Amino acid sequence: MSIIEVNQLYKRYGELVAVDDVSFAVERGEIFGIIGPNGAGKTTTVECILGLRQPDGGQVRVLGLDPQQDRNQLHWRVGAQLQASQLADKIKVWEALDLYSSFYPHPTDWEKLLEELGLAEKRNTPFEKLSGGQKQRLSIALALLGNPEILILDELTTGLDPQARRAIWRLIERVRAQGVTILLVTHFMDEAEYLCDRIALINAGRIVVLDTPQGIVAGVRASVQREELDLDDAFLTLTEPELMAVP
Amino acid sequence: MRELKKIMIVETKLFLREPGTWLVGVLLPTIVLVVLGLVLAPHTPDPALGGRFIDLFVPSLVVVTLATLGANALPARLVAYREKGVLRRLATTPVHPAMLLVVQLVINVAVAVVAVLLLMAVGNVLFDIPLPQQPLGFVAAFLAGMGSLFALGLLVAAVAPTSRASAALIAPIYLGAMFLGGVYIPRVFLPDFLVRIGVYAPPGVQAMLDAWMGVAPDPIQLAILVAITIVAGAAATVLFRWE
Numbered sequence A: 001m002s003i004i005e006v007n008q009l010y011k012r013y014g015e016l017v018a019v020d021d022v023s024f025a026v027e028r029g030e031i032f033g034i035i036g037p038n039g040a041g042k043t044t045t046v047e048c049i050l051g052l053r054q055p056d057g058g059q060v061r062v063l064g065l066d067p068q069q070d071r072n073q074l075h076w077r078v079g080a081q082l083q084a085s086q087l088a089d090k091i092k093v094w095e096a097l098d099l100y101s102s103f104y105p106h107p108t109d110w111e112k113l114l115e116e117l118g119l120a121e122k123r124n125t126p127f128e129k130l131s132g133g134q135k136q137r138l139s140i141a142l143a144l145l146g147n148p149e150i151l152i153l154d155e156l157t158t159g160l161d162p163q164a165r166r167a168i169w170r171l172i173e174r175v176r177a178q179g180v181t182i183l184l185v186t187h188f189m190d191e192a193e194y195l196c197d198r199i200a201l202i203n204a205g206r207i208v209v210l211d212t213p214q215g216i217v218a219g220v221r222a223s224v225q226r227e228e229l230d231l232d233d234a235f236l237t238l239t240e241p242e243l244m245a246v247p
Numbered sequence B: 001m002r003e004l005k006k007i008m009i010v011e012t013k014l015f016l017r018e019p020g021t022w023l024v025g026v027l028l029p030t031i032v033l034v035v036l037g038l039v040l041a042p043h044t045p046d047p048a049l050g051g052r053f054i055d056l057f058v059p060s061l062v063v064v065t066l067a068t069l070g071a072n073a074l075p076a077r078l079v080a081y082r083e084k085g086v087l088r089r090l091a092t093t094p095v096h097p098a099m100l101l102v103v104q105l106v107i108n109v110a111v112a113v114v115a116v117l118l119l120m121a122v123g124n125v126l127f128d129i130p131l132p133q134q135p136l137g138f139v140a141a142f143l144a145g146m147g148s149l150f151a152l153g154l155l156v157a158a159v160a161p162t163s164r165a166s167a168a169l170i171a172p173i174y175l176g177a178m179f180l181g182g183v184y185i186p187r188v189f190l191p192d193f194l195v196r197i198g199v200y201a202p203p204g205v206q207a208m209l210d211a212w213m214g215v216a217p218d219p220i221q222l223a224i225l226v227a228i229t230i231v232a233g234a235a236a237t238v239l240f241r242w243e
Helices: A042-049 A071-077 A093-101 A110-116 A132-144 A162-177 A189-195 A213-224 A231-239 B002-016 B019-039 B053-083 B086-091 B098-127 B135-159 B163-180 B192-200 B205-213 B219-239
Strands: A004-013 A016-026 A031-035 A057-062 A078-081 A150-154 A181-186 A198-203 A206-211
Touching: A004 A042, A016 A042, A016 A057, A016 A198, A016 A206, A031 A042, A031 A189, A042 A057, A042 A150, A042 A181, A071 A078, A078 A132, A093 A110, A093 A132, A093 B002, A110 A132, A132 A150, A132 A162, A162 A181, A162 A189, A181 A189, A189 A231, A198 A213, A198 A231, A206 A213, A206 A231, A213 A231, B002 B019, B002 B098, B019 B053, B019 B098, B053 B086, B053 B098, B053 B135, B053 B163, B053 B205, B086 B098, B098 B135, B135 B163, B135 B205, B135 B219, B163 B192, B192 B205, B192 B219, B205 B219
Parallel strands: A031 A181, A031 A198, A078 A150, A150 A181
Antiparallel strands: A004 A016, A004 A057, A198 A206
């Protein structure tokens, strides 16, 4: 059984259909990417997986649980870093870690996590004084506190400089090496290509393609018969064909 | 329970790290009392007022505390937590974000009680201001008054989409409570109709004054405050926007 199963997921906000017939399965231990332009339905999909939103149709199973009904159990076993979720300005790094670890039955040692994430020197720094990269690393640390089996990361490196992004990528690889399944939402092709085993490309609420990064590029190359094409081009070809139509 | 205790400790620390709130909500009323007491020759009763000005003015200083905490600090903090995604982050953990709201409410209530006890103690020791002569009546008036203003603050926090909207919605409540509570212009100098409105408007300064002076607070006044507490509180619970 797959660790995350999304089957014909459908969600709308009023008239706007955010997610339309999305199906995919994530296997234990893989890094699965959801990519797509802004407003494609990526975050809504993730929120349904986390039980934060009730789907209007379809089924979601995470670790065999129903995210709506077994929300508590799910949140013990799944760690998440969501887009635009910050902390109180004045909370210190160690206080946040200490506080959030009290939420889980078997928390990991946050002191060790602090070292691993290179935040040891910042333990007494208030959240508002951290750099963007440090905030993101703290966010990931908070998501890892409960020793999760699944880690969900939404727009992980948006707004970070290249060094900070690379540091986060290395961190993700280390987490995966420990056997954690990772669901990564991003709109950066290079990030998806570097980290993900498989990618679901979502556009306007629908899955356009689901394959390995190499598979996606190869498929698009074959269909448009252009050898120099990379994942960025493939992505544009699939989502904005008119942009790529010129020879 | 462990997580509740931790949230309580951390939120209390965060509250203390925002000196603006507790300076105005806790210390300012007592400071004003001391300044008034030293300047206004408190030992001479004014027959026109029916007593010493300072005795009559203390309940207005309680209004400062209640308005600053309930109709300012509490909603501002809750809306900021929503706006910054603190509630959203909490929603991904086993802890329900409602716990954070409850803790904030408890902290602000506790701080309001501390502020009023401080005011009473200082007034009593320095200026012989008697403690409320109807203690139970005062507790009832204080709780009803605090409830009404805090519930209105929560209602604003529940519906305001942004900090800016919250500030705009709360301003008339805050200023109204302060003005009708006789903070800006002592009630003895306010026109009659404003005094009469102030009797019923949250946080019910008249009921507190009555109890302080040894008169049982008017049950109708208390009932109105309790009704506001229940209606606004229930509406806040139902309408609360989590994002």
